[in-house]
Amino acid sequence: MARIFDRNLFIMLFSVMIGVVVITYFLADIVNQTKIDQLTARHTVEIENIEEMNINFTNNFLESSVLLDSAREFRAFGNYHFDLASLFYTSALSEKNISKIYDYKNRSIDNSSNAMPKYLNSYLNFKSASDFFNNTKKHTTYDNYLELLDLYVKLTNSGAILTMLRYNASMYLKYLAENITIQNGAAFVTNETGLMDLLNMTLMMYGVEAGNYDDIEQDIAEYDIKGFSPNREPT
Numbered sequence: 001m002a003r004i005f006d007r008n009l010f011i012m013l014f015s016v017m018i019g020v021v022v023i024t025y026f027l028a029d030i031v032n033q034t035k036i037d038q039l040t041a042r043h044t045v046e047i048e049n050i051e052e053m054n055i056n057f058t059n060n061f062l063e064s065s066v067l068l069d070s071a072r073e074f075r076a077f078g079n080y081h082f083d084l085a086s087l088f089y090t091s092a093l094s095e096k097n098i099s100k101i102y103d104y105k106n107r108s109i110d111n112s113s114n115a116m117p118k119y120l121n122s123y124l125n126f127k128s129a130s131d132f133f134n135n136t137k138k139h140t141t142y143d144n145y146l147e148l149l150d151l152y153v154k155l156t157n158s159g160a161i162l163t164m165l166r167y168n169a170s171m172y173l174k175y176l177a178e179n180i181t182i183q184n185g186a187a188f189v190t191n192e193t194g195l196m197d198l199l200n201m202t203l204m205m206y207g208v209e210a211g212n213y214d215d216i217e218q219d220i221a222e223y224d225i226k227g228f229s230p231n232r233e234p235t
Helices: 002-094 098-139 143-178 192-222
Strands: 180-183 186-189
Touching (some): 002 098, 002 143, 002 180, 002 186, 098 143, 098 180, 143 180, 143 192
Antiparallel strands (some): 180 186
């Protein structure tokens, strides 16, 4: 009887031990699976956040670039009309034929008038591009990208200064052309001194800022980031 009892006790204890091991295994498996699920969920969120940042970065950078290109285009048109206005103004002053003097005067006025809205549109686009480039920095944590975006912000701010200076120069040139009259058979500008001083000062400031703008453009052209291209396709 004692041996039968010992055997039954051993079988019972052994069965309990097996049960404990099985339960422990299942509990460990459940804990591990829970950890895996939590880790998977966390990484999924991280990946989604990264993808969202990349999409927002690309979209904002593209929008910034479009505005920058538009600003450059308006500036180019403004420069075209300003150069013509300057040419016709100097031609009017050197011309001896009265009808040609008035023709050159009117052409100078027209081109100055045409230049001003082009420069204003360019200024507004440069300012908007600067805001977008600044906003794009919220969507990246890469130092190289942030440094490049800072360069674009400097470029667009400089562009805004350039176009406003040329807007003012166009206005002064228009006033000068409007003041061209005929005295003793030759072109003469009334109230020339004050307006010419303003024009020359504005053009001098423009020249300084243009050098700064060109330097920033060169810095951007030389800024090399592996895997980065300013020509990015929208996602």
